[in-house]
Amino acid sequence: MKNRPLHGLKVLEFSQYLSGPSAGLRLADLGARVIKIERPKGGDACRQLAIKNMWADESSLLFHTINRNKESFAADLKNPEDIIWIRRLIREADVVTHNFRPGVMEKVGLDYASVQAINPKIIYAEITGYGKEGPWKDKPGQDLLLQSLSGLAYTSGNADDDPVPFGIAIADILCGAHLAQGILAALIRRHKKGMGALIEVSLLESLLDFQFELLTTYYAGGEQPVRSNVNNGHPLLSAPYGIFETADGFLAIAMVPLKKLSLALLCTPLANFSQDDAFSRRDEIKQVLADFLKQQPSAVWLERLQQHDIWSMEVLNWQQMKAQEAYKVLQMEQAVRVGDKDIITTRCPIRINGERLFADKRAPRLGEQTEKIKAELVNQLI
Amino acid sequence: MKNRPLHGLKVLEFSQYLSGPSAGLRLADLGARVIKIERPKGGDACRQLAIKNMWADESSLLFHTINRNKESFAADLKNPEDIIWIRRLIREADVVTHNFRPGVMEKVGLDYASVQAINPKIIYAEITGYGKEGPWKDKPGQDLLLQSLSGLAYTSGNADDDPVPFGIAIADILCGAHLAQGILAALIRRHKKGMGALIEVSLLESLLDFQFELLTTYYAGGEQPVRSNVNNGHPLLSAPYGIFETADGFLAIAMVPLKKLSLALLCTPLANFSQDDAFSRRDEIKQVLADFLKQQPSAVWLERLQQHDIWSMEVLNWQQMKAQEAYKVLQMEQAVRVGDKDIITTRCPIRINGERLFADKRAPRLGEQTEKIKAELVNQLI
Numbered sequence: 001m002k003n004r005p006l007h008g009l010k011v012l013e014f015s016q017y018l019s020g021p022s023a024g025l026r027l028a029d030l031g032a033r034v035i036k037i038e039r040p041k042g043g044d045a046c047r048q049l050a051i052k053n054m055w056a057d058e059s060s061l062l063f064h065t066i067n068r069n070k071e072s073f074a075a076d077l078k079n080p081e082d083i084i085w086i087r088r089l090i091r092e093a094d095v096v097t098h099n100f101r102p103g104v105m106e107k108v109g110l111d112y113a114s115v116q117a118i119n120p121k122i123i124y125a126e127i128t129g130y131g132k133e134g135p136w137k138d139k140p141g142q143d144l145l146l147q148s149l150s151g152l153a154y155t156s157g158n159a160d161d162d163p164v165p166f167g168i169a170i171a172d173i174l175c176g177a178h179l180a181q182g183i184l185a186a187l188i189r190r191h192k193k194g195m196g197a198l199i200e201v202s203l204l205e206s207l208l209d210f211q212f213e214l215l216t217t218y219y220a221g222g223e224q225p226v227r228s229n230v231n232n233g234h235p236l237l238s239a240p241y242g243i244f245e246t247a248d249g250f251l252a253i254a255m256v257p258l259k260k261l262s263l264a265l266l267c268t269p270l271a272n273f274s275q276d277d278a279f280s281r282r283d284e285i286k287q288v289l290a291d292f293l294k295q296q297p298s299a300v301w302l303e304r305l306q307q308h309d310i311w312s313m314e315v316l317n318w319q320q321m322k323a324q325e326a327y328k329v330l331q332m333e334q335a336v337r338v339g340d341k342d343i344i345t346t347r348c349p350i351r352i353n354g355e356r357l358f359a360d361k362r363a364p365r366l367g368e369q370t371e372k373i374k375a376e377l378v379n380q381l382i
Numbered sequence: 383m384k385n386r387p388l389h390g391l392k393v394l395e396f397s398q399y400l401s402g403p404s405a406g407l408r409l410a411d412l413g414a415r416v417i418k419i420e421r422p423k424g425g426d427a428c429r430q431l432a433i434k435n436m437w438a439d440e441s442s443l444l445f446h447t448i449n450r451n452k453e454s455f456a457a458d459l460k461n462p463e464d465i466i467w468i469r470r471l472i473r474e475a476d477v478v479t480h481n482f483r484p485g486v487m488e489k490v491g492l493d494y495a496s497v498q499a500i501n502p503k504i505i506y507a508e509i510t511g512y513g514k515e516g517p518w519k520d521k522p523g524q525d526l527l528l529q530s531l532s533g534l535a536y537t538s539g540n541a542d543d544d545p546v547p548f549g550i551a552i553a554d555i556l557c558g559a560h561l562a563q564g565i566l567a568a569l570i571r572r573h574k575k576g577m578g579a580l581i582e583v584s585l586l587e588s589l590l591d592f593q594f595e596l597l598t599t600y601y602a603g604g605e606q607p608v609r610s611n612v613n614n615g616h617p618l619l620s621a622p623y624g625i626f627e628t629a630d631g632f633l634a635i636a637m638v639p640l641k642k643l644s645l646a647l648l649c650t651p652l653a654n655f656s657q658d659d660a661f662s663r664r665d666e667i668k669q670v671l672a673d674f675l676k677q678q679p680s681a682v683w684l685e686r687l688q689q690h691d692i693w694s695m696e697v698l699n700w701q702q703m704k705a706q707e708a709y710k711v712l713q714m715e716q717a718v719r720v721g722d723k724d725i726i727t728t729r730c731p732i733r734i735n736g737e738r739l740f741a742d743k744r745a746p747r748l749g750e751q752t753e754k755i756k757a758e759l760v761n762q763l764i
Binding site: 131142144147153168174180184187197200202211212215218220231236245252254279316325333344352353 | 391512560564575584597715
C-alpha cells in the first residue's frame with residue numbers, strides 16, 4: 001500500500017519479547033521505520049524462545065512472527081562507543097520504546113530525561129510490569145503472573161474449576177496495543193504543538209482496564225462474581241450465554257430471551273423458567289439446555305436458531321475455520337520469505353481505504369542493518 | 383491533565399454496545415470531544431443492558447462504564463430534518479465511528495462516500511463482525527460467537543475440557559483498540575498530507591491478529607495445538623507453565639528450566655526429567671509438580687521460588703488484589719458522580735509525562751447535549 005499513514009516516522013525499539021515488539025510491529029505495518037536495538041550477543045531474547053522447536057534463519061519462528069517488517073541495529077549499551085551511535089540515532093528518531101524493568105535504562109543513561117536532552121521532541125514510550133513504584137515494581141512482568149495477580153484467572157472456566165488463565169498472552173498484547181495508542185496520540189500532539197512526551201503503560205494497568213466492566217460492577221456491589229457452574233461464557237451474563245455440546249460438536253449461544261429460545265428450539269422444559277430467572281437460576285437453565293442440545297447435531301439446532309435470528313454460531317477449531325469461505329475472503333494470511341522457505345503469518349488487522357496492510361519483509365538477522373544505518377548517520381552529518 | 387494529546391478533535395460516535403464505544407472512551411480520555419449520536423427512542427442499546435440489575439440515572443451501570451466522558455446528541459437517522467443536523471455535525475467533525483452491520487449506514491445515506499462528500503478530510507472508522515463480504519457478513523457480530531468461530535475457544539482450559547471461552551468480551555475490546563489505532567494513525571497522516579481515510583476493522587480479523595503467534599505456528603506445522611491435560615497455561619508452552627494448587631491457594635509458575643525449578647523447590651521427583659522432556663512430557667511433569675505443590679502453603683513455595691528468581695506469583699481474586707499495596711499505588715480507580723451517588727470505575731491505563739489520565743465526567747443522558755450542540759452549530763453559521 002502507498003501512503004501508509006506513519007510513513008517517514010522512525011522508531012527505535014529497545015523492547016524485547018512480545019509486549020513492546022507487538023507495538024513496534026503495528027507501527028511498522030502502519031508505515032513507520034522500526035529499528036530494533038539489540039545486544040550484540042544474542043539480541044532480543046525472543047530470538048532464542050523456540051516453540052515446538054520451530055526455527056527460521058537461526059531465530060525462533062516466534063521471533064519472526066513478531067519482528068517482521070523491522071530492521072536490526074546491534075549495540076552494547078554498556079559500551080561508550082556504541083552509546084555514541086545510539087545518541088546519534090536518537091537525535092534522528094521520533095519514537096523510542098523499551099520494556100526493561102525499572103532502573104535499567106537509567107543505568108545506561110537512556111532514561112527519558114537523558115533521551116529528552118538529546119531530542120526534546122522524542123516520544124519515549126515504556127512498558128513495565130507493575131508501574132515504577134510500589135512493592136511489586138521489581139517483580140518479573142510476565143504474562144501468566146499478571147493474569148494471576150489481576151483477578152483475570154477467575155473469569156474463565158466454571159465455578160468448580162481452579163483459576164483458568166487465558167491461553168494467549170493477553171497482558172502483553174493489550175499493553176502493546178495501549179502503548180501504540182499512547183505513542184500515536186502523542187505524535188498527534190507533537191504535530192500540533194511541537195511537544196515530545198513520556199508515555200507509560202504497565203501490564204497490570206492494561207489488565208485492569210481490560211476488566212473495566214467487571215471491576216466497575218465489583219466496586220459497586222463488592223461481590224466477587226461467581227462463574228457459572230455450567231458452560232461459563234461470562235461470569236456476569238444470564239442464561240443461556242455459553243458454549244454447548246451437541247450430538248456432533250459444539251455451538252455457542254449468546255444473549256437471547258428464554259421464551260424466544262424455547263420456541264425456536266422446541267425445547268419445552270425451558271418454558272418452566274421466566275425471564276426473571278435468567279440470572280438467578282442461570283445454572284439450572286443452562287443444565288436443561290445442555291441436556292437438550294446433546295440430542296441432535298449442531299446443524300439441526302443452528303438452522304432453528306438462525307431462522308429465529310438468535311445469536312448463535314458453531315464452534316470451530318483452526319482447521320475447520322481455515323476451510324471456511326468466510327475466512328478465505330478476509331485474506332488474513334501473508335507469506336514472508338525467509339532464506340529458501342516461506343513463513344505464512346497474519347497481516348495487520350486494520351484496512352485503510354479498502355486496502356489490506358500486507359507487509360512481507362522478513363525479520364532482520366541480528367545487527368543486519370547496523371552498518372547501513374551507521375553509513376546513513378555519517379552521511380547526514382556531512 | 384492539561385494538554386491532553388487529542389484536545390480539539392471532535393468524534394461522532396454512531397457506535398453502540400462495547401466495541402466502537404470502547405474506542406470512543408479511549409479517544410475521549412486522550413482529550414477528544416466524543417459525541418454519541420443516539421436514536422431518540424432508547425438510544426445506544428447498551429443503556430438497557432443491565433448486569434445484575436445495576437442501574438444509575440436510568441441507564442445500566444455497564445453503559446455508564448463505557449460512555450463516561452462523552453456527550454449525547456439524539457437524532458433519528460430516518461428523519462430528514464435530523465439528517466440535516468447530522469450533516470452539519472459531520473462538516474465540523476474529525477472522526478466518525480460506527481459498528482452497524484454492513485448496509486445500515488448506506489441506507490441512511492451516511493456511508494463513507496456520502497460522508498466524505500460532506501467532509502473530505504473526515505476519518506471514517508467502522509467495525510463489522512466479519513468484514514463486508516463473504517458468507518458470514520450479515521451474521522451477528524457478537525463476542526462469544528466470534529470467539530467460537532475463530533478457534534480461540536480451544537486455547538484456554540485443559541485438553542479434556544469442552545471449548546472454553548474467555549470470560550471477558552475479548553473480541554470487542556481488541557477490535558476497539560485496533561479501531562483507535564487506525565483512527566490515530568490516519569489523523570497523523572491527515573496532519574501531514576491533508577488526506578481523510580476510511581478505516582475498517584472487524585471482530586474476526588482482530589481475533590485472528592490476537593492469535594498471530596499460535597496461527598503462524600499452526601500454518602507452519604499444520605497441527606492443531608493440544609491443550610495441556612494438566613493446568614493448561616498456554617497450549618504451546620512447555621512444563622511447568624501454568625497455575626497450581628497449593629495447600630492454601632494457588633500460584634502461577636511461568637517459564638523456568640526444570641533443573642532450576644527442582645532445586646529451588648527441593649522437588650526430587652522433577653529431577654527424573656530432562657529439559658528435552660519439558661514439552662514432550664509436559665503433562666507428566668506438571669502432574670508431578672501439581673501433586674508436590676499441594677503439600678505446603680503458597681507462601682512457603684513463593685519464598686523458595688522467588689529466592690531463586692523464578693517467575694512465579696500468587697493467584698489473587700479481586701478482593702485480594704484490591705487489598706494489595708501494589709494495587710493501591712497504581713491509583714487505577716476514579717469516582718464518577720451520577721445523580722447523588724458515586725460510581726467507582728477505572729481510569730485510562732495510559733500515563734503521559736507521569737500524569738494519570740483521570741476523567742470523571744459522567745455518561746450523558748440520552749440527548750442531553752442535543753440543544754447545546756445545535757446552538758453551537760447555528761452560532762458557527764452566523
